[in-house]
Amino acid sequence: MQISLETLRNIVGAAHVITGDDVNSRQEDWMTGALCHAGAIVRPADTDQLAAVMRACFELKQPIVTHGGLTGLVHGAETSPDELVISLERMTAIEEIDRVGGTLTVQAGTPLQRVQEAASEAGLQFPLDLGARGSCTIGGNIATNAGGVRVIRYGMMRQQVLGLEAVMADGRVVSSMNRMLKNNAGFDLKQLFIGSEGTLGIVTRAVLRLQPPMPIEQTALVACPSFDALTELLGHMGKTLGGSLGAFEVMWQNHYRLLTETTGRHTPPIPTDHPFYVIIEGLGSDEARLEAQFSEALEQALERELIVDAVIAQSATQRAGLWAIREDIEGLVKGLAPVLTFDVSLPIIDMQRYTDTLEAQLLQRWPDGRLVVFGHLGDGNLHISISVGSHDPDVRRAVEALVYEPLQALGGSVSAEHGIGLEKRAWLSTCRTSAEIELMQTLKQALDPHCLLNRGKVLA
Amino acid sequence: MQISLETLRNIVGAAHVITGDDVNSRQEDWMTGALCHAGAIVRPADTDQLAAVMRACFELKQPIVTHGGLTGLVHGAETSPDELVISLERMTAIEEIDRVGGTLTVQAGTPLQRVQEAASEAGLQFPLDLGARGSCTIGGNIATNAGGVRVIRYGMMRQQVLGLEAVMADGRVVSSMNRMLKNNAGFDLKQLFIGSEGTLGIVTRAVLRLQPPMPIEQTALVACPSFDALTELLGHMGKTLGGSLGAFEVMWQNHYRLLTETTGRHTPPIPTDHPFYVIIEGLGSDEARLEAQFSEALEQALERELIVDAVIAQSATQRAGLWAIREDIEGLVKGLAPVLTFDVSLPIIDMQRYTDTLEAQLLQRWPDGRLVVFGHLGDGNLHISISVGSHDPDVRRAVEALVYEPLQALGGSVSAEHGIGLEKRAWLSTCRTSAEIELMQTLKQALDPHCLLNRGKVLA
Numbered sequence: 006m007q008i009s010l011e012t013l014r015n016i017v018g019a020a021h022v023i024t025g026d027d028v029n030s031r032q033e034d035w036m037t038g039a040l041c042h043a044g045a046i047v048r049p050a051d052t053d054q055l056a057a058v059m060r061a062c063f064e065l066k067q068p069i070v071t072h073g074g075l076t077g078l079v080h081g082a083e084t085s086p087d088e089l090v091i092s093l094e095r096m097t098a099i100e101e102i103d104r105v106g107g108t109l110t111v112q113a114g115t116p117l118q119r120v121q122e123a124a125s126e127a128g129l130q131f132p133l134d135l136g137a138r139g140s141c142t143i144g145g146n147i148a149t150n151a152g153g154v155r156v157i158r159y160g161m162m163r164q165q166v167l168g169l170e171a172v173m174a175d176g177r178v179v180s181s182m183n184r185m186l187k188n189n190a191g192f193d194l195k196q197l198f199i200g201s202e203g204t205l206g207i208v209t210r211a212v213l214r215l216q217p218p219m220p221i222e223q224t225a226l227v228a229c230p231s232f233d234a235l236t237e238l239l240g241h242m243g244k245t246l247g248g249s250l251g252a253f254e255v256m257w258q259n260h261y262r263l264l265t266e267t268t269g270r271h272t273p274p275i276p277t278d279h280p281f282y283v284i285i286e287g288l289g290s291d292e293a294r295l296e297a298q299f300s301e302a303l304e305q306a307l308e309r310e311l312i313v314d315a316v317i318a319q320s321a322t323q324r325a326g327l328w329a330i331r332e333d334i335e336g337l338v339k340g341l342a343p344v345l346t347f348d349v350s351l352p353i354i355d356m357q358r359y360t361d362t363l364e365a366q367l368l369q370r371w372p373d374g375r376l377v378v379f380g381h382l383g384d385g386n387l388h389i390s391i392s393v394g395s396h397d398p399d400v401r402r403a404v405e406a407l408v409y410e411p412l413q414a415l416g417g418s419v420s421a422e423h424g425i426g427l428e429k430r431a432w433l434s435t436c437r438t439s440a441e442i443e444l445m446q447t448l449k450q451a452l453d454p455h456c457l458l459n460r461g462k463v464l465a
Numbered sequence: 466m467q468i469s470l471e472t473l474r475n476i477v478g479a480a481h482v483i484t485g486d487d488v489n490s491r492q493e494d495w496m497t498g499a500l501c502h503a504g505a506i507v508r509p510a511d512t513d514q515l516a517a518v519m520r521a522c523f524e525l526k527q528p529i530v531t532h533g534g535l536t537g538l539v540h541g542a543e544t545s546p547d548e549l550v551i552s553l554e555r556m557t558a559i560e561e562i563d564r565v566g567g568t569l570t571v572q573a574g575t576p577l578q579r580v581q582e583a584a585s586e587a588g589l590q591f592p593l594d595l596g597a598r599g600s601c602t603i604g605g606n607i608a609t610n611a612g613g614v615r616v617i618r619y620g621m622m623r624q625q626v627l628g629l630e631a632v633m634a635d636g637r638v639v640s641s642m643n644r645m646l647k648n649n650a651g652f653d654l655k656q657l658f659i660g661s662e663g664t665l666g667i668v669t670r671a672v673l674r675l676q677p678p679m680p681i682e683q684t685a686l687v688a689c690p691s692f693d694a695l696t697e698l699l700g701h702m703g704k705t706l707g708g709s710l711g712a713f714e715v716m717w718q719n720h721y722r723l724l725t726e727t728t729g730r731h732t733p734p735i736p737t738d739h740p741f742y743v744i745i746e747g748l749g750s751d752e753a754r755l756e757a758q759f760s761e762a763l764e765q766a767l768e769r770e771l772i773v774d775a776v777i778a779q780s781a782t783q784r785a786g787l788w789a790i791r792e793d794i795e796g797l798v799k800g801l802a803p804v805l806t807f808d809v810s811l812p813i814i815d816m817q818r819y820t821d822t823l824e825a826q827l828l829q830r831w832p833d834g835r836l837v838v839f840g841h842l843g844d845g846n847l848h849i850s851i852s853v854g855s856h857d858p859d860v861r862r863a864v865e866a867l868v869y870e871p872l873q874a875l876g877g878s879v880s881a882e883h884g885i886g887l888e889k890r891a892w893l894s895t896c897r898t899s900a901e902i903e904l905m906q907t908l909k910q911a912l913d914p915h916c917l918l919n920r921g922k923v924l925a
Contacts, residue, residue, distance in 0.1 A: 105696045105814045106845065150649050158708070161647065164624060179900045185810040185845035187621065187881040189610050189660055190889070190896050191923055192905045196656035200649055217703035236565045243677035244750050248618070248708010290704050294758060298751070350645040354565045385566065385645035421647040429650070436650050440639045445652045451911035463651055 006044035006087055008067040013047050013089075016057045021048040021095070028090070033075055033082050043070065043084035048092050052170060052178055052209045058091065059207070060176030068460045071203045073145030074116060076137035078348070079426030081149070081202050081462050088460070091207060093144055100210070102127045107215040108167060108184050113144025113208045120213065129215035132159035136332060144208045150200030152422030157383040158251050158288065159216065161422070162199065167214050169195045171206035174453040184212050197448070202424050203459040205452045219251070219288035223299040224324045227306070228279035228314040232357035235281045238311040239353075239383055242285055245302040249295060251288035254331055255281060257360065257378035260390075261330065263340050270336045271329060275314045283312075283382075284331050331379065341375060341392035345401055347408045350385045351417030359411060360387070366407050367391065386421035409435055425463045433463070466504035466547055468527040473507050473549075476517045481508040481555070488550070493535055493542050503530065503544035508552050512630060512638055512669045518551065519667070520636030528920045531663045533605030534576065536597035538808070539886030541609070541662050541922050548920070551667065553604050560670070562587045567675040568627060568644050573604025573668045580673065589675035592619035596792060604668045610660030612882030617843040618711050618748065619676065621882070622659065627674050629655045631666035634913040644672050657908070662884050663919040665912045679711065679748035683759040684784045687766070688739035688774040692817040695741045698771040699813075699843055702745055705762040709755060711748035714791055715741060717820065717838035720850075721790065723800050730796045731789060735774045743772075743842075744791050791839065801835060801852035805861055807868050810845045811877030819871060820847070826867050827851065846881035869895055885923045893923070 013022045023046040033041040049055040062069055070084045072092040084090055093114030101110040104127050111120055117131075118138040124131040133146060135153035145151070147169065151162045159165070168183035181194050198206050229235040235255065242250050261282045265273035275282075285303075289295035299317070306312045318324035338344050351359060360378050367374045371393040380387035391404055409419045409432045419425075419432045434442060442464070449456070449464055473482045483506040493501040509515040522529055530544045532552045544550055553574030561570040564587050571580055578598040584591040593606060595613035605611070607629065611622045619625070628643035641654050658666050689695040695715065702710050721742045725733035735742075745763075749755035759777070766772045778784035798804050811819060820838050827834040831853040840847035851864055869879050869892045879885075879892045894902060902924070909916070909924055 103812065103814065105700070106812050108812075150653070152647055152649075156646060160620075160624065163653070164620065173904075177900055177903075179904050180898055181901055182876070183878070184812050184876055185878060185881065186616060187612055187810050187841070187844045187846045188878040189612075189882055189884050190878045190880045191885055191893055191901070192661050192665075192908060193610070193623070193656065193659070194901055194904055196653065196659075197908075199653070201652050205652075217700070217707060219707055240565070240677070247677060247679055247749055248710075289707055291758070294754070298754060350647045352563065352566050352568075352644050354563065381647070384647045386647045416642070416644055418643070418645060418648040418650045420650045421645065422649055424649050425651055433651055438640055440637055441641055441651070441654055443637075444633075444639050444654055447911050448652060448657075448908075451907050 006067060006089060007065040008062055008089060010045060012061050013045065013058065016061070017047055017049050017054050021050070023048070033072070033084060034080060035076060036078060039083070041084055041090065042086055043088050043090040044086050046090040046092050048095050050095050052172065055091065055207065055209060056172050056176045056178050059172050059174065062089065062457060063175040063455065066455050066457065068457045070459055071207050073114065073142035073148070074137065074140040076141040077145070077149060077426060078423045079420070079428040081424055081426030081459065083427055093142065096209065099123050103184065104128065106184060109213045109215055110182070110210065111143055111213060112210050113142060113147070115143050117141050117143060117146060124215050125218070128218060130218045131165070131213060132216050133162055133165050136334065143211055143213070147199050147208045147211060148201065148203045149424045152381070152384070152386070154252050154254060154381065156381060157253055165214050166195060166199060166211055168212035169198060169208055170210040171198045171208050173206050174455065174457050179206070182210065182212050186214070197452070202426060202463050204449060204463050205458065207458070219290060221289045221292045221295050222251070222324065223287040223295055224318040224327055225285045225303060226274050226316050226327045227283050227285060227303065227312040228275055229281040229283060229311065230313050231280060234311045235283065235382065236353055238283065238306055241306055241309070241311060242302060245305065246287055246298065249287045249289050249298065252284060252286035253383045254284040255380060255382040256331060257281060260377045260379040263377055264330050264333050264336050268336055268340045270333060274316045274327065279313060284327055337377065337390055341377060341390055343392065343394070343396040345391045345396055345404050347389040347391070348421050348423040349387055349389065349408065349412060349417055349419060350421035351412055351415045353382060353385055355415045356387065359415065362411065363407060367393070384421070405432065412436055427462055430463065430465060466527060466549060467525040468522055468549060470505060472521050473505065473518065476521070477507055477509050477514050481510070483508070493532070493544060494540060495536060496538060499543070501544055501550065502546055503548050503550040504546050506550040506552050508555050510555050512632065515551065515667065515669060516632050516636045516638050519632050519634065522549065522917060523635040523915065526915050526917065528917045530919055531667050533574065533602035533608070534597065534600040536601040537605070537609060537886060538883045539880070539888040541884055541886030541919070543887055553602065556669065559583050563644065564588065566644060569673045569675055570642070570670065571603055571673060572670050573602060573607070575603050577601050577603060577606055584675050585678070588678060590678045591625070591673060592676050593622055593625050596794065603671055603673070607659050607668045607671060608661065608663050609884045612841070612844070612846070614712050614714060614841070616841060617713055625674050626655060626659060626671055628672035629658060629668055630670040631658045631668050633666050634915065634917050639666070642670065642672050646674070657912070662886060662923050664909060664923050665918065667918070679750060681749045681752045681755050682711070682784065683747040683755055684778040684787055685745045685763060686734050686776050686787045687743050687745060687763065687772040688735055689741040689743060689771065690773045691740060694771045695743065695842065696813055698743065698766055701766055701769070701771060702762060705765065706747055706758065709747045709749050709758065712744060712746035713843045714744040715840060715842040716791060717741060720837045720839040723837055724790050724793050724796050728796055728800045730793060734776045734787065739773060744787055797837065797850055801837060801850055803852065803854070803856040805851045805856055805864050807849040807851070808881050808883040809847055809849065809868065809872060809877055809879060810881035811872055811875045813842060813845055815875045816847065819875065822871065823867060827853070844881070865892065872896055887922055890923065890925060
């Protein structure tokens with residue numbers, strides 16, 4: 006490392022500079038279980054300390070990696086011995102809730118779930134939701150522009166952020182803590198930091214937008230007879246439920262069947278011989294009204310043969326049972342081990358042809374290969390899990406080529422919601438033009454001229 | 466001008482290079498009626514021609530101003546004789562509508578209303594809406610991050626843009642025509658161009674997000690007994706209507722009274738002696754259901770004394786009559802002539818104190834002064850109209866100080882939805898920190914090193 010431990014200790018206090026085994030025994034990647042290789046971990050108490058650390062790093066050209074909840078999926082938090090980790094684990098205060106304006110001001114190290122709970126206690130909701138809610142942090146959600154199961158209704162993390170504060174590579178603090186829905190006074194600087202995976206600055210605080218609560222949920226699992234019916238169903242539910250459509254999560258037959266019949270992990274609520282299954286969720290505040298609206302919309306879909314079977318959850322337990330199939334990542338991983346997972350987006354109309362072609366090509370090369378597909382159909386986002394009996398780098402690369410290369414012609418993306426990190430860096434150029442990548446590099450150069458922030462992630 | 470007409474004619478053809486009186490007789494500002502002072506106007510047919518123009522301009526250091534629908538309110542389209550206008554008036558094609566994915570691909574010179582109509586014909590809706598819909602262009606909506614009356618439900622223009630194409634200062638074309646709701650492959654470059662008022666690039670095409678149609682509207686005008694009741698009403702309607710709340714537009718008594726009683730332009734649907742009035746709109750697809758939900762929500766508000774009077778429109782004519790009061794800008798301008806208008810945002814909880822203080826200070830200095838307030842309460846956005854008998858620059862500046870200076874302590878903004886342009890440039894530093902403005906300048910320098918794009922607008 007370029008920076009001395011002494012310098013760091015002078016800024017944050019000796020107790021908050023972690024070294025040696027205390028660093029190397031920390032996991033930095035929950036998928037691979039990889040341990041932290043950084044030279045040290047520094048834990049600033051607040052923005053001022055963090056800025057002082059960054060000023061010192063800038064002067065000494067010390068590269069840094071920011072750590073939040075470490076629940077990322079693309080090795081964006083990976084470190085090497087010459088890097089310093091800045092962990093935001095001490096910056097976890099919820100600073101303010103404005104019930105009238107519907108805003109929550111929070112430090113970046115706060116876990117998502119704590120924000121959801123605080124919003125709920127204030128009689129509002131913070132709608133971003135994803136499986137890692139207990140561990141992932143608001144700063145990480147911002148840095149990766151997190152998605153999840155409510156995007157179709159509320160948008161991604163980008164839409165939930167009204168303002169933020171960031172520390173730049175040279176230690177300057179840019180405080181853009183806007184609290185209003187509308188602010189067109191100059192460039193909207195927060196957009197630079199949202200989704201740039203810690204490569205343009207370190208997010209330290211944020212003002213989040215809260216939403217009116219939608220405490221009533223109606224949940225159904227339905228079966229669709231064809232892909233055309235599936236897309237028509239999406240349009241039908243969007244139109245009839247309007248702002249009450251909270252989720253539209255699709256499972257291809259191969260996914261539904263794996264987690265019910267094949268592995269025996271879940272009793273199938275409806276038979277497993279349909280091509281597509283959807284979990285549809287309605288959100289509202291009036292139980293009787295939502296129930297009537299929801300069941301009427303499903304009846305119409307049955308009449309129009311957009312769905313051929315359906316079960317509506319009659320209790321919280323039944324509701325949890327339906328979601329458990331969709332969210333059983335452990336079952337998926339075990340059922341397909343060794344599994345390779347992908348997160349892509351593409352225009353909805355191209356999805357069936359894309360997955361059919363992918364499966365055919367996969368089976369051609371690996372006759373025992375298996376493909377499992379589920380995802381956020383309305384968002385154009387599919388999660389693809391593939392098993393070909395190995396996850397050696399060479400095999401992974403060959404499978405990646407099958408999954409990613411066809412996206413180029415379709416205008417799709419190699420990352421819908423997980424980001425690029427290290428894992429997808431080599432594939433970035435298949436879904437972004439050279440002019441786009443040049444412009445990204447121009448931004449990187451302008452904001453982080455010594456390339457100290459999350460070095461080598463996203464951009465080479 | 467640095468660039469020759471010959472060079473321009475070679476690129477776009479002689480018919481599309483406009484000079485002399487044909488330039489100087491064009492209005493470039495509908496508020497002031499100011500005429501165009503530019504050296505010439507060039508009208509490229511497509512992105513390639515525009516890029517060729519920009520390459521030539523870059524080489525010769527020729528400054529340019531991009532013209533769209535010219536409906537801006539902050540002199541962002543103003544020109545001088547050494548500047549070249551690039552007008553997008555020939556780039557008006559709607560290139561594609563994807564009904565399944567809910568996207569519309571359009572050239573930037575297309576008027577907003579044509580996009581709304583095309584979306585509607587496809588059985589969907591494009592929700593951005595504002596008074597200038599017939600003239601303003603999609604490119605201008607993007608460049609200014611336009612707002613309007615549906616922001617509380619659908620967000621600003623930024624939320625409607627999935628992808629875009631822009632020509633940079635040096636003529637490079639950055640095509641980022643993403644069509645998916647989710648794409649986290651690298652930095653989200655489109656955010657740079659949205660809301661930067663033509664200072665970082667020229668938007669040439671865009672992919673817009675369409676929404677399910679909400680053909681049924683319920684509209685009410687209600688009276689609130691106090692500001693506290695008003696903010697509670699906002700929370701109540703957000704909670705009970707949820708995703709069906711389409712608009713929540715507030716008029717202070719001084720606004721409602723001016724346009725009804727004082728000027729006699731509209732018959733007041735409810736008496737004029739209440740402190741606040743709100744137009745509330747519910748949006749849905751099922752008439753009976755929305756009607757029941759809407760009237761129930763209003764009844765609850767009456768019971769809780771959040772409102773003390775209400776009228777629900779029983780026909781399209783009645784509905785238009787309610788909106789006519791709110792949208793009667795002509796009446797406002799005539800009733801207060803000479804009028805000074807402002808577009809600010811601030812936290813909702815601070816609004817009453819802010820407007821009360823402003824009115825008191827105004828009357829102290831101009832005993833005959835008048836203040837009229839209306840706006841998008843849920844968005845934190847107020848439109849303030851002030852009459853003090855003069856709009857001389859000195860007077861305007863003194864009134865600006867009264868309106869803008871208090872926003873600094875409140876974390877408010879001198880521009881909620883109109884942008885900065887030239888008009889508010891001197892006030893930018895009262896609502897953005899020096900670190901923010903420095904970062905804006907860093908971006909400007911990185912993307913437009915010769916400062917050729919909309920020179921002097923937004924940033925000095």
